[in-house]
Amino acid sequence: MRAPSILRTQAYRIVLVYVTVFAVSVTALIAFTYWNTKRALDEQTDQIIEAEITGLSEQYQQLGLRGLADVVISRSAHGGPGLYLLANRLKQPIVGNLDAWPSSMTLPGNFVEFDYQRRIENKLDTRRARGRVFVLAGGFYLLVAQDVYERYQTEKLFTTTLPWTVGLVLLLGLGGGALMSRNMLARLDSINRTSGEIMGGDLSRRVPIGEAHDEFDALAENLNAMLDRIERLMKGVREVTDSVAHDLRTPLNRLRNRLEATLRHLEPASAETAEIEAAVAETDSLITTFNALLLIAEADAGVTRGEMAPIDLAAIAADMAELYAPLAEEKGVNLEIAPSGATMIDGNRSLISQALANLVDNAIKYTPAGGKVTVTASGTPLGVELRVVDTGPGIPPVERARVVERFVRLEASRNSPGTGLGLSLVAAVARLHDAKLMLEDNAPGLRAIIRFPRQPLRPR
Amino acid sequence: MRILVVEDDLEAQRYLVNGLKEAGHVVDDAADGETGLTLALSRPYDVAVIDRMLPKMDGLKLVAEMREHSNATPVLFLSALSEVDDRVKGLKAGGDDYLTKPYAFVELLARIDALMRRRSPQTVKTRLQVGDLELDLLTRTAKRAGSAIDLQPREFRLLEYLMRHASQVVTRTMLLESVWEYHFDPQTNVIDVHISRLRAKIDKGFDTALLHTVRGAGYMIRARA
DSSP, X not given: OOHXXXXXXXXXXXXXXXXXXXXXXXXXXXXXXXXXXXXXXXHHHHHHHHHHHHHHHHHHHHHHHHHHHHHHHHHHTTOSSEEEEEEOXXXXXXXXXXXXXXXXXXXXXXXXXXXXXXXXXXXEEEEEEEEEEEEOTTSOEEEEEEEOHHHHHHHHHHHHHHHHHHHHHHHHHHHHHHHHHHHHHHHHHHHHHHHHHHHTTOTTOOOOOOSSOSHHHHHHHHHHHHHHHHHHHHHHHHHHHHHHHHHHHHHHHHHHHHHHHHHHTSOTTSHHHHXXXXXXXXXXXXXXXXXXXXXXXXXXXXTTGGGOEEEEHHHHHHHHHHHHHHHHHHHTOEEEEEOOSOOEEEEOHHHHHHHHHHHHHHHHHHSOTTOEEEEEEEEETTEEEEEEEEOSOOOOHHHHTTTTSTTOOOGGGTTSSOOSOHHHHHHHHHHHTTOEEEEEEOSSSEEEEEEEOSSOSSOO | OEEEEEOSOXXXXXXXXXXXXXXXXXXXXXXXXXXXXXXXXXXXXXXXXXXXXXXXXXXXXXXXXXXHTTOOOOEEEEEOSOHHHHHHHHHHTTOSEEEESXXXXXXXXXXXXXXXXXXXXXXXXXXXXXXXXEEETTTTEEEETTEEEOOOHHHHHHHHHHHHTTTSOEEHHHHHHHHSOOOSOOSSOHXXXXXXXXXXXXXXXXXXXXXXXXXXXXXXXXXXX
């Protein structure tokens, strides 16, 4: 399995979606926990501040400003998290452990977070606090706050690490997903490869079954069961064609033997000799038709796939043009072979040669003297093509679908020799190769195209 | 020549044996694979004609057994099975030639002759000669009565095959199989046209024709008529 292609696979897409959903869930969960914890901690702080304000305002009512100042001074001296600042109307500090009135603290009533500076071991430290302003009767301001530096640090740590956490989750998820899909793809790939080999003709192959007893193994077992059945059916078809062939050829063989034996004992010039020779010729034409029918049946049943091998259509076309060149020349037909590009396919050389021979033979037969027959093998975006183009009378559009049927012969050619199976065989050979036989108008003439699929039948 | 015929269809066997005897061969016959193997291993034969499907021991198995016992007798398979895959199987099993039933007897005879010729010890020939026609296999040139004949590569191979089987009947199917490597029957007899072209090149303008048509069988190249 090549690395870039993994990104295009369904398995990887599933992993991608899964990881995204997972990452979003993780982020949401962390954010919710963070927000909830923060709120609980804030509430706790706020309650402490609230209690202190209540206490201090009572002190103020009972002891006045001086008494309050004393309490603030004593509490400030504790060095705990509690922060206090008593200020006048102009927010100028009177007493407390805050050096200045924080600028963000304006309106009384709300809890506000602010930064303040504190001297710890001779070092000025900026810290965070959360507090509330209380307006005393007489216009004095009392700020009561709690140092939340540690909570704030944790919070900051949280917000800075969150993207990293999410990133890590994504990375691990994608990496793990890639590994997982690679494993899944490897198993799918082995199933695909085996199916390809079977389609290429090796019916004895089976999909390997693992030891996990999982869905893939169940799929493999089902496929194998199906393949067993297909192999049995194919074997059945082969046995039937074999026995039909055997049972018809044996009496035909005896018939021909008898005729030939009789012929050997006759005077060469007698009337009987001519009769027997005619009978032999009839037998031979019977045999030709029978062989063609059997070959079509075999090609259609796919029983001849065993011989599939990489072949070059251009070489086959060149060979065929060479074989037919003298015949074309004798008829006064110009037989040409057009050069072409990449024309390798997986196929049965013998059957494709025979199919092409049938097309070339037909083209030469129906093209009048002075006409032209062109044989081309070419790689096109649509597939690899074999073309036989002639300038003969062509086939009327209404007849084109019909001529590939067995024993169909057009009126015009009824008196010329032939079995009426030539184009049927071409069509059957095309079907065997997952190719298409197309008969088109060459205006004038016929353009016969066998288009083989671009993808090789067997993955290589 | 001594020929072994292994054929279970007794009537076909009778015609085959009679035909071969009439053609001057000495023939032994067997009707099943086991008897065939015993005969093949006990006596020397020049050629064995073996049916593909036999009782007791299949034709393929029989030939495989013969080859196992280092018996190199040339084997011609006769088969009534469908041909496309079967020919390959037959040749793989150790057969030297393959003929589908029903066959023309002349075809069988010509192939038996070719197989016998193949068997006779062959020194590596670099020249072939029939009458005053010479073929140099190294320079790929042909001469008749000293003057060069211009041949296309395929014409050269055609002539080479005919000359290697000089004085033997060579059928159209044999030519198509060995010179063009096709195992099917073209509808029109394209081979005849190739032969007449070759004939025009080697025989035209000479008093004695070398390339002869054997009526109902095929062609033969020979020095004297």
